[in-house]
Amino acid sequence: MATHKLLLLPGDGIGPEVMAEVKRLIDWLDAQGIAHFTTEPGLVGGSAYDASQQSITDATMAMAMAADAVIFGAVGGPKWDSVPYDARPEAGLLRLRKDMALFANLRPAVCYPALADASSLKREVVEGLDIMIVRELTGGVYFGEPKTITDLGNGQKRAIDTQVYDTYEIERIARVAFDLARKRRNKLTSMEKRNVMKSGVLWNEVVTQVHAREYKDVQLEHQLADSGGMNLVKWPKQFDVIVTDNLFGDMLSDIAAMLTGSLGMLPSASLGEIDVKTKKRRSLFEPVHGSAPDIAGTGAANPIAMIASFGMALRYSFDMGELADKLDAAIAAVLAKGLRTADIKSEGTIAVNTTEMGEAILKELQALHA
Ligand SMILES: NC(=O)c1ccc[n+]([C@@H]2O[C@H](COP(=O)([O-])OP(=O)(O)OC[C@H]3O[C@@H](n4cnc5c(N)ncnc54)[C@H](O)[C@@H]3O)[C@@H](O)[C@H]2O)c1
Numbered sequence: 001m002a003t004h005k006l007l008l009l010p011g012d013g014i015g016p017e018v019m020a021e022v023k024r025l026i027d028w029l030d031a032q033g034i035a036h037f038t039t040e041p042g043l044v045g046g047s048a049y050d051a052s053q054q055s056i057t058d059a060t061m062a063m064a065m066a067a068d069a070v071i072f073g074a075v076g077g078p079k080w081d082s083v084p085y086d087a088r089p090e091a092g093l094l095r096l097r098k099d100m101a102l103f104a105n106l107r108p109a110v111c112y113p114a115l116a117d118a119s120s121l122k123r124e125v126v127e128g129l130d131i132m133i134v135r136e137l138t139g140g141v142y143f144g145e146p147k148t149i150t151d152l153g154n155g156q157k158r159a160i161d162t163q164v165y166d167t168y169e170i171e172r173i174a175r176v177a178f179d180l181a182r183k184r185r186n187k188l189t190s191m192e193k194r195n196v197m198k199s200g201v202l203w204n205e206v207v208t209q210v211h212a213r214e215y216k217d218v219q220l221e222h223q224l225a226d227s228g229g230m231n232l233v234k235w236p237k238q239f240d241v242i243v244t245d246n247l248f249g250d251m252l253s254d255i256a257a258m259l260t261g262s263l264g265m266l267p268s269a270s271l272g273e274i275d276v277k278t279k280k281r282r283s284l285f286e287p288v289h290g291s292a293p294d295i296a297g298t299g300a301a302n303p304i305a306m307i308a309s310f311g312m313a314l315r316y317s318f319d320m321g322e323l324a325d326k327l328d329a330a331i332a333a334v335l336a337k338g339l340r341t342a343d344i345k346s347e348g349t350i351a352v353n354t355t356e357m358g359e360a361i362l363k364e365l366q367a368l369h370a
Pocket of ligand 1: 014073074075076077078090093263264265286288289290291292293294300301302303305343
């Protein structure tokens with residue numbers, strides 16, 4: 001059985017607390033011989049700044065480049081509000097994404113039946129929801145040049161951001177999304193604004209061509225990103241996989257996130273290109289939430305987003321879909337039994353802390369594996 005090399009970067013605030021629950025799982029999988037991992041710890045964000053005056057060192061970056069997957073907690077907090085801009089905690093995460101060329105961001109939005117009432121939408125709209133948003137992460141308007149604010153000299157200023165996409169960028173993100181759709185319910189919805197944006201025209205054209213050339217078996221539909229947003233709230237279960245650019249993906253994935261209730265429930269994956277020689281791809285898995293300084297150290301953090309992020313690593317980096325399914329089932333079972341951390345608590349449920357939630361999920365996984 002292959003041994004997979006993981007770099008664990010817990011970060012700041014609740015990051016180390018939720019990462020400890022992933023470590024518990026890894027140690028059990030390893031001890032049982034179900035999967036073999038070697039883990040290396042590293043510093044990122046504020047904790048790295050305290051140790052080295054940098055948000056991530058070159059040495060840690062080299063470990064990330066050599067790892068089979070990076071498991072990331074969260075960074076930031078008021079303690080580091082006044083550190084130099086280049087050394088701010090978030091810079092460590094941005095460097096990881098950039099140097100590892102992680103162009104595909106996968107954000108699943110799954111609504112566990114036990115939590116359907118935590119959503120702001122009606123139970124029948126969200127219960128059983130399982131969609132995946134694939135956001136292009138390294139291109140588009142957040143990075144396009146020119147990106148300037150110019151003083152026009154007449155009391156006015158002009159701000160320019162540039163939305164730019166090349167064919168290859170759209171092709172590679174489309175392939176990630178089509179491949180995912182094939183493994184799910186075989187439907188892909190591409191979202192852009194071809195009615196008003198040239199980049200939308202090209203996006204639509206390229207996704208259509210990739211479909212015709214390589215993925216005819218997948219059902220493809222196109223929606224304008226604005227009405228797509230409306231449909232996400234109106235009837236989200238019409239979607240399976242959604243692919244969209246960096247800006248629209250940023251907004252649409254946050255909308256989708258809220259369908260499911262709490263930030264503490266949302267995992268994510270960021271993937272790079274497949275290496276032609278090794279057939280492996282760089283990857284980083286992290287919860288969507290931040291370091292939650294308001295609850296750090298209190299045991300109130302929900303570890304599910306972090307644990308489900310590790311589940312995505314099993315599925316997308318190590319081809320252990322069956323084990324990932326079991327882990328998802330273990331999370332669902334714990335929720336169905338009524339165990340809740342403070343962020344998802346409702347009347348008649350059983351309050352647990354971070355460790356108790358992590359232990360309960362492991363216990364369910366052990367039972368499913370027996
Ligand atoms: N990827 C990242 O590392 C990342 C992402 C977002 C924010 N941040 C940083 O985190 C810090 C705090 O930012 P914020 O407060 O805007 O966002 P946040 O996600 O840390 O917290 C928002 C709210 O959600 C709660 N929350 C978040 N995760 C939770 C969990 N697992 N369990 C229970 N409750 C949870 C928090 O207690 C808080 O009330 C800032 O320094 C910010 O820059 C980092």
